[in-house]
Amino acid sequence: MKKTHLLSVLALGISAACHAETYPAPIGPSQSDFGGVGLLQTPTARMAREGEMSLNYRDNDQYRYYSASVQLFPWLETTLRYTDVRTKKYSSVESFSGDQTYKDKAFDVKLRLWEESYWMPQVAVGARDIGGTGCLMRNIL
Numbered sequence: 001m002k003k004t005h006l007l008s009v010l011a012l013g014i015s016a017a018c019h020a021e022t023y024p025a026p027i028g029p030s031q032s033d034f035g036g037v038g039l040l041q042t043p044t045a046r047m048a049r050e051g052e053m054s055l056n057y058r059d060n061d062q063y064r065y066y067s068a069s070v071q072l073f074p075w076l077e078t079t080l081r082y083t084d085v086r087t088k089k090y091s092s093v094e095s096f097s098g099d100q101t102y103k104d105k106a107f108d109v110k111l112r113l114w115e116e117s118y119w120m121p122q123v124a125v126g127a128r129d130i131g132g133t134g135c136l137m138r139n140i141l
Contacts, residue, residue, distance in 0.1 A: 033058045034128065035067025036079040036108055045124040047112055050074045062087050077126075079108040107131050 029046040032038025035056045037046050048054065048071040058065040064084040071077050081104075088102040110126030 031056050031069065034065060034079070034108070035081050036069045036077055036110060043110065043126065043128070045112065045116075045122040047071060047074065047077055047110075047124070075112040077108075077110040081106045081108065104129075105131075 029037040029044070029048055030039060031054055032043055033041045034043075035054075036043060037048055038044050048069070050071055050073060052071045054069045056065070056067045056069070058067075062085065064086065065081060066083075067079055067081040069077060069079040083104040083106065085102040085104065089100070106129040108126065108128045109130065110124050112122065112124045114120065114123055116122035
């Protein structure tokens, strides 16, 4: 009885393993709201594939973002961003700004220090809003 039970379990395990599908390769890293690889509004140390370019548009109640990200090298990501801040006028002088809203141009850069391994996470450093107004400025580690 035990031998029959063992053979049944073994046959069931082999048939399940033969029928199992392989895990599909992931599409790739996602783009953040600000442009560049990240999750929502948080940048990550992940990088896009070398030579990849992405154009992004993000629109919500307060901000409208246009961005272009380029992965020039496996270790360098650059992003150009144009932000329209809808809740703020272009100038504090109403007659000067009219119905024009506040705009911000920015340049972001991220450098990978080392790649992910079995024991170590991938680590990158970067800066957001270089040369901009500083409205969305961040230093990233």
